[in-house]
Amino acid sequence: MKKLITLTFVLLLRVRYRITVNGLKELKSRTQDDRPVLFLPNHQALIDPVIIMSLLYNTFAPKPLVDEKQSEHPLIKHLMDMVNAIFIPDLNVSSRDAKEQVFAGIEEVAVSLKRGENVLMYPAGRISQGHQEVIGANSEAVSVIYGAPEARIVLIRIRGLWGSRFSRARGIPSLLGDIWKLLFRVLANGLLFMPRRPVHIEIIEPDDFPVGGDKKIMNRYLENFYNTEPDRNTEIPPYWWQGYQPIHGQSS
Incomplete structure (x- = not known):
């Protein structure tokens, strides 16, 4: 069933997006390395987790770290449960309970990696506010790397989604609402004739990632890679x- 759902998403995404991927075949070929993988993408739009999961799920089945606010709808919640998502509250919420739940979620990510499971998480903790990825002082990814040093670090750079309906370049996006609009437009275009957005994805397992560095060094490395x-x-x-x-519009 999960493979069927993945195939369905792949077909729907291909109708709207012209996706090119570099590095995935090379990553799949490293079967001799059975260490868990921590996937760290940039986050241009609400739709990019769907795209990334459609590419990775059948081979790596990563557990995504998910903002529970984006998963309130029963349908999305059900899909997230199917892929064993780890839920955390909005990172911008300052309540004590929310912070404790965030810490618990980050700890679960590290524990999952120690169990040999793969994980997908976004170092920025939210979709981009502008055309560049800003991680700043966020420490969640760094905490996971410290907590599971045996994990492989795989970076994913996404290009092409800034300016899409699912990005903040068009205002505040809604994943479920905009997906329904996308489905309507797919049908209105007769399935095969819809203009497609070029999306380019690079998947790299760097050999110079500063695992032993401090938070500033690691976050600066990630920002330089993404931008x-x-x-x-x-x-x-x-x-x-x-x-x-x-x-094309302005890049801000």
Whole structure:
């Protein structure tokens, strides 16, 4: 059932997105290394976890670290339960209980890695506010790396989603609401003729990641990796009769 759902998402995503991936075959070929993998992508839009999971799930089955606020709808919650998601509250909530739940979630990530399970988490802790990824003083990924030093670090750089409906370049996005709009547009375009947004994904297991460094060094390394050739604010027409030419705006 899970493979069928993954295939369905892959087919739907391919209708709207022209996805190119570099590094996935090389990662899959390293079967001799059975250490758990900590996947660390940048977070351009609400849709990129769906894209990443569709690429990784059948081979690596990573447990995603998920903002519970984004999973309040029963359908999304059910899908997250199917992939054994680890839920944490909004990182911007300052209540004592919320902070304790965040610490518990981060601890569960480290424990999962120690059990040999793969995990997907976003070092920034939220979708990008601008065209560049800002991690700042966030320490969740660093805490996990310290807590599970045996894990392999795999970085994922996503390009092409800044300016999409699911990004903050268009205001405050809604995953479920915008997915329904996307499905409507797919049907309105006759399934096969919808203009597609180019999305490029690079998957790299660096050999120079500063595992022994402090928080500032690791976060700076991640930001430098994610912000190589920052995206422009790009809008893709939703319907074929509006043309296929991307519309570029400012990169802020």
